[in-house]
Amino acid sequence: MAAGVLLQPGLLLPLLVVLPAGLAAILLLPGAALLRVVPSLAVALQAVLLLALGQAIGHEQRLLVWLGGWDAPLGIGLRADGLALAFMLMTTAVMAAVLLHQWRAYSSGREGRIFWALLLFLWSGLNTVYLSHDLFNLYVALEIAGLGGVALVALSGATTALVAQMRYLLLATMGSLFYLLGVALIYAALGVLDLTLVAEGATAAPVMLAALALITLGLLLKAAIWPLHLWLPPAHSSALPPISAVLSALAVKAPLYLLLRLWFEVFPNVPGPSAWTLLGVLGAVAVLWGSFLALRQERLKLMIAYSTVAQLGYLLFVFPLAQAGGGWGGRAWSGALLHLLSHGIAKAAMFLAAGALVLRLGSDQREAMSGASRLAPVPLFALALAGLSIMALPPSGGFLAKWLLLSAALEARSWWQVAVLLVGGLLAAGYLLRFILPAFRPPAEEAQPERGGSGFQSAAAMSLACLSLLLGLAAQPLIELLSLSYPGAGEISP
Amino acid sequence: MTPLLLLPGWGYPLLLLACSLVPAVTIFLLPRDAQRLRNLVNLGGAGLKLLVVMAMLWGVYQGQSYSFALPLGAGLELLLHIDALALLFITLSALLWFVTTIYAIAYLQDDGEQRRFFGFFSLCVASTVGIALSGNLFTFFIFYELLTLSTLPLVAHQGDDKSLAAGRTYLRYTLSGSAVLLLGILWLEVAAGSGSFLEPPLGMAVLAQESPITLTVIFALLIAGLGVKAAIMPLHGWLPAAMVAPAPVSALLHAVAVVKAGAFGIVRVVFDVYGIELMQALHLGLPLTIVASATILLGSLIALRQEEIKRRLAYSTVSQVSYIVLGASLLTPLGFIGCLAHLVHQGIMKITLFFCAGIFQKKLGIHRIDEMDGLGARMPLTMLAFSAGALGMIGLPPMAGFISKWYLGLGSLQAGQGWVIPVLVGSSLLNAAYFLPPLYRAWFRPARVDWPERPAGRWEAPLWLILPGVFAAMAALGAGVFAAFPVSPLEWARLIVAREYTLP
Structure with a gap:
């Protein structure tokens, strides 16, 4: 009872x-x-x-x-x-x-x-x-999550972490400020904060546009979308591995989640078509520029962090694709969200695996990866398995997500998105395999795995990596769940 | 009815997949030094698979088919299906996997990374089976990519600079190819609706009326994507580079796994996705014939100039795999029979050659053709097997290679493309030009180097290295001599064509 x-x-x-x-x-x-x-x-x-x-x-x-x-x-x-x-x-x-x-x-x-x-x-x-169903409560929630993240970054105690933390703190606060300004404008105009009521009152009036622009700017800053991504790589790469995992997998997803909710459910008729496209373009640049930077990193955790900058860009593809109201909108919606979820699982697995690798190999420089396949086989395997999802290769959630997104982009005849989706996958393969291939080198004669690292750490990374594969093979219930939440073409198109 | 057939119909595709997938996972979980147990698991899986395949052959021969479908959401479906064509490829891979496993165990006896090697080796074979079993392009793509990835650790196995560079080259080619293939598959699905190899997409006919250009472009994308693995020129560059891999890997890569996956995919696209009528209506056959013919001749010409044994074999593969593509592009029953028969024949013959080349390299350090002088006296059994494979490649009767070339010739006449015959003849002459000199050196020239003495009372090399090659050589001979028997590859190819591709 x-x-x-x-x-x-x-x-x-x-x-x-x-x-x-x-x-x-x-x-x-x-x-x-x-x-x-x-x-x-x-x-x-x-x-x-x-x-x-x-x-x-x-x-x-x-x-x-x-x-x-x-x-x-x-x-x-x-x-x-x-x-x-x-x-x-x-x-x-x-x-x-x-x-x-x-x-x-x-x-x-x-x-x-x-x-x-x-x-x-x-x-x-x-x-x-x-x-939450209320604009102000959402602000409070974002602040709690943001400040929690900032404090966690500093736990590693390293000087770089402290510098990164300061930058993170400043930008997170700035993001919140923009968001709060937007909310204040809306409250001034409509006198309500409840999402349903705001949605009822929202028109394409200039004040609404300005409010949505401010809110969007704040959320993009918090989600580290290009060109507002500069704070993310130092913060995520200098934290302790489990913290990096939580930040990269979860913390940056929350503002994106909110962005999606607000644009599709609350303000669908406020921004014009070009604004939806602009978000998609930002996403495309994020994918390309983030991948390009990831390709140039010499430290494992920095590479993974830049990969986050790139991968978050794919979510923004849903804005132009699902807004146009074609039959492909639902597929784009499910695909983009499945991508976000599998990226969360896979990226967390990668940071945990990287943590275990660094403890065994003694360094997270690329040269230190030599012999990893002998010295730290389990974390390496976990890194590679989770990498499948990032490279969007089967069988993984990332692959299924990309299949759906690509199919939607093709049907919408949005060729630039098709191109970025394909090239982005190849770039991801490039930056990940740059680190994984050297692991096949035989270890130096005297090399011994360091004592650090417990079996629990490898097990944690491995189980998340397996979960990211499972998302590709048993995604049906999840995809159904996601497509149920699709606001629907009819509601969006004016 | 064998007791095996008591399983429900959908169980067989899964069982076949499990025969290699379970050993793969088990091997990764076993301790690094559990060598005996690992070999047992490996051979057990390979042996069990052979038994299942035999049961399947009987079932399919009697007209059965077996399917397994798993919906993945959003209308996507993992479809595994066993038909006569799938079984042709599965039988080839099951047989050669068993043999290659024995060879690889003997070859890598002292290697420190056996667990990693055999784990990925089994995964590679599982992916190949998956490719054969795939019932639609979506499933095909999944296993096709899995094959790319599981092969990488095998190519880069030795971990030196050269191997890593080869790994990078391999990935650059194959992943780019996959991106193109993915684009083709998805575009087709968006434009014509989803379908399977059993029932092509419904919108194909309409699309052929409304926008034949679209279908042509998609076809080009699909073939280009698959052509990377099938090493069609100019997309073949990764294959010679991948020669740094250990001999069992090269053997598997060239005979069943990677290049065959590409060729098999092309066969599926031509016959099961587009279908003969549409191929003819859109005039897609001839361009493919021309590309394949060019690859056949150019590959042979380049092979002629290679002095390293394995590199010569690699370019020979480039040339020989295009026979399969050529046969498919002719769009005639006889050409198709030749294409399917060659899919099997090339595998058996090429694996023989690589097994032997591996023994030369491992036991006597021979890499180059000019080091083969007098080899026949030192390693008679191995050299006999090598000769059988080489003669088969040239297409000398009664070897298997002759049968496939004969049918390809007939097929081209049937298609009214008589100009293909000179291509076939020219290629055979080129084959002879690059395979006969090593044979001449080995059998008729005196040895130039003092090889280490052969221990008295022992075989020329460990028996488990020699036997796989000898077995494969005998199979290559048998497939030719007994071509008219009901169980030969040729007869099975005839069965497929008679059953599934009845022409107007």
Whole structure:
């Protein structure tokens, strides 16, 4: 009975939001065992809640819940659909892998507490971004997630990390500021913040355009989309491996998720066609320029970070493709989102694998990769498997996503997107294999694997890498989930 | 009914795939030094697969077919299908894989990275089986790419600068080719709807009426993408570079895996996606015939100038694989029979040659043709096998190569393309010009170098290295001599053509 009540939608959504942060409070209690118990509990409970949410969404497709019984515009709304569910599932999977990765990391102490407390707060922030139905609450959620990320970058303690952290902090704050300005304009014009009400009032008036432009600018800055990507590579590459994984896989996805929601569901009629195209063009440049820079890196983690800059660009392809209202819109939608999800899983796997590799090889320089196939076979294999998804090669989620996107771009006769999709895949193969091929060299005679690194770390990387393959082979339920959330051609086209 | 046939129909494609996929995964999980167990798993998988293939041959011969479909969402479907054409390729790969596994175990006995090698080796074979089983272009592409990737560690196996450079070249060619192929496949799907090898896309006929140019461009994209692996000139550059790989890899690459995957794909596109009528209506056959003929002659001409044994063999492959493409491009029943028979014959003959070249290199350090003087006396068995393979390549009766060339000739006459006959004859002369000198040197010249003494009472090389080559040579001879028997590759090719490609 009690479980049944708990799993009702009315409680389900708030629980998903507050649970991680609430559990973080337990970490204040003494006891080293808590460093494993609390995150395990968070992962397990989230998984159960998401299963229940999946059931509930299966019936209704879209859930809207008002906290405290107050309706809009007074109450606080939480809304869940297939898209939000998919993103929360990805988050839980990455967190579970981080937990496995850190299983042996902290026997006790302050450092471990700070690590997990920040991460759990970040998690709550992310879930709020996915579920919130109110422009201002979304701002708060973005801030929580953003500040959590900034603090986590500095945990490695390296000087480079501190410099990177400052830059990250400044730009993240600037992004929030732009977003908040936009929200203020909307509130001034319409007097409401609830997404449904804003959508009803939104017109193509100049003030709305200005507001959306500011919001978009802020979100693009936070998502590190070219030309606003400069803060990402130093921040993501200097953090601890599990932090890099969380930032690259999850934190930069939240603003993109929001961008998608706002453009497609709230302001579909505000920007003109050229604005939708402009976003697609930004994405294309991000893919090409990010890949080009990734090709020039000599450090493994920097290469992976630049690859993130490139890969995020593909999501923006959905804007011109799905906006035009052709029959291919749904395919572009599913493809772009599947890409985002598989990139999350695969990129997290790569950062975790890179962490394990660096511990075994003693360095993340490209030359140090020589002999890795002998000295660190499991992390190397995980890196390569996850790389399949980044290179969009089968059988992986990335491949399936690219197939859908490419097919949509072809049907829309958008040749520049077709070209970027194909060339981007080749460039990705180029920058990844530059690091993987040297691993086939025999190790130097005296080389011994360093003692560092536990089996847990390799296992964490490997399980995420396998999951990224599974996304290619068993994606049907996920694709259905995503296509359910497609706003539909009819609603978008004016 | 064998007991094996008790499985439901969809189980067989999966079982075939599992026969190589399970060993691949198992090998990666086994400890590095568990050599015996690894060999057992490897040979066990290969042996089991042979049994399954035999059961399949019986079933398909009686008119059965087996399918497995897995929907992947958004209308995409992983479709595995066993028909007579798939089985032709599967039988070839199952047989040669078994032999090559024995050879590779003996060849790499002292290698430190055997686990990695055999893991990817099994993965490579699994991908080849997948390519044969593919029931639509989507599935085909998945396994085609898997093959590209699983072959890379084999090409770069030795890990020196040369091997890594070869790996890079290989990837540059194959991945670019795949991008072009992907574009072709998707464009076709968008323009004509999705289809399978069993039922071509519904929109093809309409599209042929409305926009024949589109279909022609798509065809060019598909062939260019597949042509990289099939080493059609000028897309062949990776093949000679990949020669740095260990001999068993070269053997597999040239006989069943990579180049055959490309050729097999072209056969599927010509006959199952476009179909003969459409090919004729769009006049797509002749350009392909011309490209194939040019590759046949040019490949042979370049082979003539190679002094390294393996490089000469590589260019010979470039030339020989285009026979398959040539046969397909003629669009006549006899030409098609020649094409399919040659798919098998070339594999058996070329693997013989590479097995032997590997033994020369490993045991006596022979890389170049001019080092082969007097080799016949030192290694009679190996050299006999090599000679059989070489004569077969030239197309001397009663070797298998003669049969395929004969049918290709007949096919070209049937197609009214008589000018192909001089191409075939010219190529045979060129084949003779580059294969006879090494044979002459080996059998009729005295040895120039003092090779290490052959230990008394021992074979010329480890028996497990010699036997695969001898077996393959005998198969090449048998496929020619017993061509009229119901189980020969030629008869199976006839069966396919009679069954699936009845012409107006």
